[in-house]
Amino acid sequence: MTDYTLYYSPDSANLVVRMALHEAGADYDARLVDRGRGEHRSDRYRALNPQGLLPVLVDGDTVLFETAAILLYLVDRHPELGPGIDHPARGDLYRWLFYLSNTLHAELRLRFYSVRYVANASGEAGLRGAVAARLADHLAMLDRQIGGHDDGWLLASGFSVCDLYLAACCRWMVLYPPQDPVDHAVIDALPALGRLLERLGARASVASACEREWIEPPYLVRPRMPSPPSGSVLG
Numbered sequence: 076m077t078d079y080t081l082y083y084s085p086d087s088a089n090l091v092v093r094m095a096l097h098e099a100g101a102d103y104d105a106r107l108v109d110r111g112r113g114e115h116r117s118d119r120y121r122a123l124n125p126q127g128l129l130p131v132l133v134d135g136d137t138v139l140f141e142t143a144a145i146l147l148y149l150v151d152r153h154p155e156l157g158p159g160i161d162h163p164a165r166g167d168l169y170r171w172l173f174y175l176s177n178t179l180h181a182e183l184r185l186r187f188y189s190v191r192y193v194a195n196a197s198g199e200a201g202l203r204g205a206v207a208a209r210l211a212d213h214l215a216m217l218d219r220q221i222g223g224h225d226d227g228w229l230l231a232s233g234f235s236v237c238d239l240y241l242a243a244c245c246r247w248m249v250l251y252p253p254q255d256p257v258d259h260a261v262i263d264a265l266p267a268l269g270r271l272l273e274r275l276g277a278r279a280s281v282a283s284a285c286e287r288e289w290i291e292p293p294y295l296v297r298p299r300m301p302s303p304p305s306g307s308v309l310g
């Protein structure tokens with residue numbers, strides 16, 4: 076009997092949840108949702124997440140969606156993933172996790188799915204450019220934050236799911252959309268963030284999670300696209 080079931084598509088937001096599960100050494104089943112065939116929009120999948128988005132994590136009768144909600148749920152069950160409810164740094168976890176979800180990840184989605192946010196296709200490149208400039212500001216702010224902590228993680232209290240979420244956002248940012256990703260030079264200019272990504276990329280949990288999604292090294296710095304057996308699983 077496994078602890079959890081993770082619904083995933085290679086290199087989608089589920090990657091963060093998978094990294095956290097591997098970090099915690101949790102037992103889980105992974106169920107592929109073929110985005111290329113639109114399975115995430117099926118009635119069956121929408122019964123789990125009515126938004127039709129990945130990821131979903133199921134724990135017994137509890138069905139969870141939204142990456143940050145899932146991560147918070149996991150922190151509460153696996154103390155190695157971040158400050159628990161009674162820890163003095165719990166507030167820090169809340170603010171950075173919500174920032175990563177509501178701001179950084181949400182703004183990445185404007186670039187990944189730019190066509191959804193403009194009146195006509197001619198506006199897409201402009202939107203992506205404007206968001207890229209904002210992302211550079213976000214990363215510079217994060218670099219200052221990380222650089223202010225002796226142990227080089229985003230939270231002053233130490234390693235947490237926030238580091239995994241940030242690392243995945245950095246990975247996706249420089250890969251997607253494939254025709255117009257953010258220039259990796261933006262990350263190269265930020266030493267504390269770069270070190271965080273290097274260290275996480277060398278972590279066994281990150282490596283094993285990436286490999287389960289057909290992602291080969293390097294995983295986080297100058298990352299490579301996933302190479303699933305069927306290209307159709309990417310949507």
Ligand SMILES: N[C@@H](CCC(=O)N[C@@H](CS)C(=O)NCC(=O)O)C(=O)O
Nearest residue numbers: 087088127128129130140141142143
């Ligand atoms: N706010 C959501 C965003 C998740 C998300 O963007 N999922 C993407 C994959 S990375 C997805 O399912 N995209 C399909 C779509 O937007 O149609 C979360 O954090 O779970």
